[in-house]
Amino acid sequence: MDELKRLRGLMKEETFKGHGFTNKMRENILNEIHSKRPKSFTFNKKPVLAPLMSVLFVAACLSLFVYFGGTQLGLIDGNNASAPFYQYEAKDRPESLGDEFKFLTKAPFEVEKVTTETGEDPSGKIELVTLKGKERQTIKLTFQSIEAETNLTLSQDEVKVGQSKGSYYESEGPAKVSHLTWIEGDTIKYEMEYFPGGSDVTLSKKDMIKMAESFR
Incomplete structure (x- = not known):
């Protein structure tokens, strides 16, 4: 990454004078060097794994709450709520x-x-x-x-x-x-x-x- 930064600094328009570069060639080289980094080097995407794990954790907790609550109330396994004694x-x-x-x-x-x-x-x-x-x-x-x-x-x-x-x-x-x-x-x-x-x-x-x- 440091080499690429240095190369961008060196590649001024004066660099191409006297070396047989046409305007088209010069524009293509400058555009390529000064273009944004390739997508494979992009690290500013929002993390996906952490929110996904949070959602799964909340869903698991809710499932356990519903199951144990339903069991205690007798709504699971075909029972009505337990009668008071x-x-x-x-x-x-x-x-x-x-x-x-x-x-x-x-x-x-x-x-x-x-x-x-x-x-x-x-x-x-x-x-x-x-x-x-x-x-x-x-x-x-x-x-x-x-x-x-x-x-x-x-x-x-x-x-x-x-x-x-x-x-x-x-x-x-x-x-x-x-x-x-x-x-x-x-x-x-x-x-x-x-x-x-x-x-x-x-x-x-x-x-x-x-x-x-x-x-x-």
């Missing part, structure tokens, strides 16, 4: 239940009414407890002692409630009904069914398992 006081436990049964301690609504009834099926006596909220939300709980060798077929979506095996299914449509069955110690069978009633709160499989695991 309220503490259910032990004093509301129906007296008809024996000591061998646990009872839920969390509910997706504030319980306003509790009813109980007794039934029976081929496996034995059944205790049915119904919890209702102010918007007609309903939880139906079934408690049953069974023989250890009782052959029960849990044919729906297999799940785990703590260490116990169970099954889950739900109905179609906006007023989704969720149903969970699980067996503890091979001798205690629990069933739980949730109806949204007049509310817009539906429960996912994760919500139902969370409620079942609150049994104490």
Whole structure:
């Protein structure tokens, strides 16, 4: 680059006198020497890589935010937003239940009414407890002692409630009904069914398992 600068300084019009250069030749040489540097030597272009990396970084951050936010809200994997859970006081436990049964301690609504009834099926006596909220939300709980060798077929979506095996299914449509069955110690069978009633709160499989695991 220094040589080119010096050459430009030396190539004055007097340089061509007495050397047989025509005017055309002289103009071409001067134009070539005094012309701008070739594009391959141009370094004043704005950097492209840095802005591109910034855009990619922002896009990645937004993707992570949307994913984790959607996961927490239950919008990913086909779930609705998780329902709020309220503490259910032990004093509301129906007296008809024996000591061998646990009872839920969390509910997706504030319980306003509790009813109980007794039934029976081929496996034995059944205790049915119904919890209702102010918007007609309903939880139906079934408690049953069974023989250890009782052959029960849990044919729906297999799940785990703590260490116990169970099954889950739900109905179609906006007023989704969720149903969970699980067996503890091979001798205690629990069933739980949730109806949204007049509310817009539906429960996912994760919500139902969370409620079942609150049994104490």
